[in-house]
Amino acid sequence: MSNDNSKSKTLGAFLKSRRNRLQPEQAGLRLSQGQRRTPGLRREEVAMLAGVSATYYTWLEQGREVTASKEIIESIGEALQLTHDERAHLIQLWNPNEAVAISPIHTRLNPQWQHIIDQLSYPSFISNEKAEVLAWNSAANEVITDFSSLSVSERVMIRLLFVDSELRRRMVNWEEFASYSVAVFRTYYDKYLGDPWFEETVERLRVESMEFDTMWKQHHIQLKKVNRVSFQIPGAVEAVSYDINSLASITDQPGLHFCIYTPVLCPSSAW
Structure with missing residues (x-):
């Protein structure tokens, strides 16, 4: 599995976890009639709040490698009511311009x-x-x-x-x-x-x-x-x-x- 694909899957899993955490009333949505099978928001509800298509958001959450602008990612982060740290993390997972090489983790001290x-x-x-x-x-x-x-x-x-x-x-x-x-x-x-x-x-x-x-x-x-x-x-x-x-x-x-x-x-x- 490529690193890019791993990052896409991780981004999708992160979006899903934040969606499951957010309740409809917290997002200002009226509860629909009938039993909800989703613990938090539905995918189409997040898509509506973020101003993107339900199919597009679903693909992102499924970890597909789709093109997304920073504006779209930020809109999704706002819809999911992410904290400052969570938004920064979301941008890091999305950023297509991030250098592949990451500094090694040090184990030796002065x-x-x-x-x-x-x-x-x-x-x-x-x-x-x-x-x-x-x-x-x-x-x-x-x-x-x-x-x-x-x-x-x-x-x-x-x-x-x-x-x-x-x-x-x-x-x-x-x-x-x-x-x-x-x-x-x-x-x-x-x-x-x-x-x-x-x-x-x-x-x-x-x-x-x-x-x-x-x-x-x-x-x-x-x-x-x-x-x-x-x-x-x-x-x-x-x-x-x-x-x-x-x-x-x-x-x-x-x-x-x-x-x-x-x-x-x-x-x-x-x-």
């Missing part, structure tokens, strides 16, 4: 970066777009999980969230954080369509975890943002909350991220 996170008292680690944890400090070992005891292949945050039972037990808002993490990982998966590592990792997780499989099928998309996570730390009376700040664009390796877990001083505060 030794100085380990020294930087070692100076931090907050739990911190460095990861790439595969969610591989490449470096971490002692606080991350204590609060998140014992990265030092894991093999290189096991140090993948998206897997640890679903297969590390101890991490899951201590993470108070696990379901919310896991859903967010799957959406971020899905964004990178679609970016590197056809990459064997991503495909094998996803297939393995779908077998290992029914919850991951359910979240994956939802095809949610999310760019990294400041996110909050709470841990029940041994010895602490109450759960400790952290805001995860992800600092990207490290020199000439923009796919790497410093993930710094900053303690929330006031539980009632909001970013």
